[in-house]
Amino acid sequence: MRSRGSRNISRDTSTAGPSRARAAPVIDDIGLTRRALLAGSVAAASAACSLMRLAGLDEDPRRQAPNMEHVLARYAINSEAVRARLGAPQTLSYGPTEFETLDLYRTGQANAPVMIFLHGGAWRFGRAADFGFPAETFVQAGAHFVVPDFATVRQVGLDGMVQQVRRAVAWVHHNAASFGGDARRVHVAGHSSGAHLVGNVLVTDWVKERLPADIVRSGLCVSGIFDLSTAREAGHIGGLALDERGEHDLSPQRHVARVTCPMIVAYASLDPPGLQEQSRAFAEAVQRAGKPVRVIVGRGYNHFEIIETLANPYGLLGRAALEQMTLVQAVG
Numbered sequence: 001m002r003s004r005g006s007r008n009i010s011r012d013t014s015t016a017g018p019s020r021a022r023a024a025p026v027i028d029d030i031g032l033t034r035r036a037l038l039a040g041s042v043a044a045a046s047a048a049c050s051l052m053r054l055a056g057l058d059e060d061p062r063r064q065a066p067n068m069e070h071v072l073a074r075y076a077i078n079s080e081a082v083r084a085r086l087g088a089p090q091t092l093s094y095g096p097t098e099f100e101t102l103d104l105y106r107t108g109q110a111n112a113p114v115m116i117f118l119h120g121g122a123w124r125f126g127r128a129a130d131f132g133f134p135a136e137t138f139v140q141a142g143a144h145f146v147v148p149d150f151a152t153v154r155q156v157g158l159d160g161m162v163q164q165v166r167r168a169v170a171w172v173h174h175n176a177a178s179f180g181g182d183a184r185r186v187h188v189a190g191h192s193s194g195a196h197l198v199g200n201v202l203v204t205d206w207v208k209e210r211l212p213a214d215i216v217r218s219g220l221c222v223s224g225i226f227d228l229s230t231a232r233e234a235g236h237i238g239g240l241a242l243d244e245r246g247e248h249d250l251s252p253q254r255h256v257a258r259v260t261c262p263m264i265v266a267y268a269s270l271d272p273p274g275l276q277e278q279s280r281a282f283a284e285a286v287q288r289a290g291k292p293v294r295v296i297v298g299r300g301y302n303h304f305e306i307i308e309t310l311a312n313p314y315g316l317l318g319r320a321a322l323e324q325m326t327l328v329q330a331v332g
Helices: 031-054 068-086 135-141 153-179 193-202 229-234 244-249 252-258 273-288 306-311 316-324
Strands: 090-093 101-105 112-118 144-148 181-191 218-222 263-268 293-298
Touching: 068 135, 068 306, 101 135, 101 153, 112 153, 112 193, 135 144, 135 306, 135 316, 144 153, 153 181, 153 193, 153 244, 181 193, 181 306, 181 316, 193 218, 193 252, 218 306, 218 316, 252 273, 263 273, 263 306, 263 316, 273 293, 293 316, 306 316
Parallel strands: 112 144, 112 181, 181 218, 218 263, 263 293
Antiparallel strands: 090 101, 101 144
């Protein structure tokens, strides 16, 4: 992994704070944009269904989340609203390919912690621009918020995706000081297939990459898949082709002994049952390995709604993440 030598090219030089060069979009007057976003969310919703098939769960998330397409559209709408308030993020290259860029939402605090968010999309869909909606919670609390883009499983395979997000984390560690971040306080969070990627980040042997073993200070895994045995049985569906070695190497649950930081595993009470079981089994494996783990169940939330609470400093996940980063005082 050669993240130190990765390109560091800003594609948008604006920083935190209101952007004067670009008029803020009038969210209430973009009916066509809303329809376009809703159309795009249909593809993402299809991907979510594929995620269940890829995991071998044979479950349709629409049974528990009939509002799925509207919630997915909300991600993009609310991300645009956040950019209207904070200003556009910087887009920086963290790796050698065109896919490897990240959006950096800066806080005004010096030597601030960094939250890296890995988005979901069944390893096949999603873009950083649509997952800026939690940024304001962290920026206002005194942390930088980073959302990487990465290639899809069809483009680079699952192993290639894991390698890319590991490069993103390593890049943040190496370059934190350049944007006012603290390399000793890098945290990661992810949702759905992004939670699987976070799981792989948390079990990375960073020493082999000539990095500190504790490069990541905490992890938040929300409604993810952590054991790929059923995914391998699902075979070619959606381009997720795994052999026995790939299944083992890319299943975070098989490598929990390498976890070096506190972790939160969260899931929604309206997640499909198989997905809930994935989270419970992962948390139990982490606990058996003697690692600190907290389980959060989002009562009354479905698979798509629960991650929206990360965008609220008083919400279920927003509060938990800020507490874990020691940006607010833990309660209880």
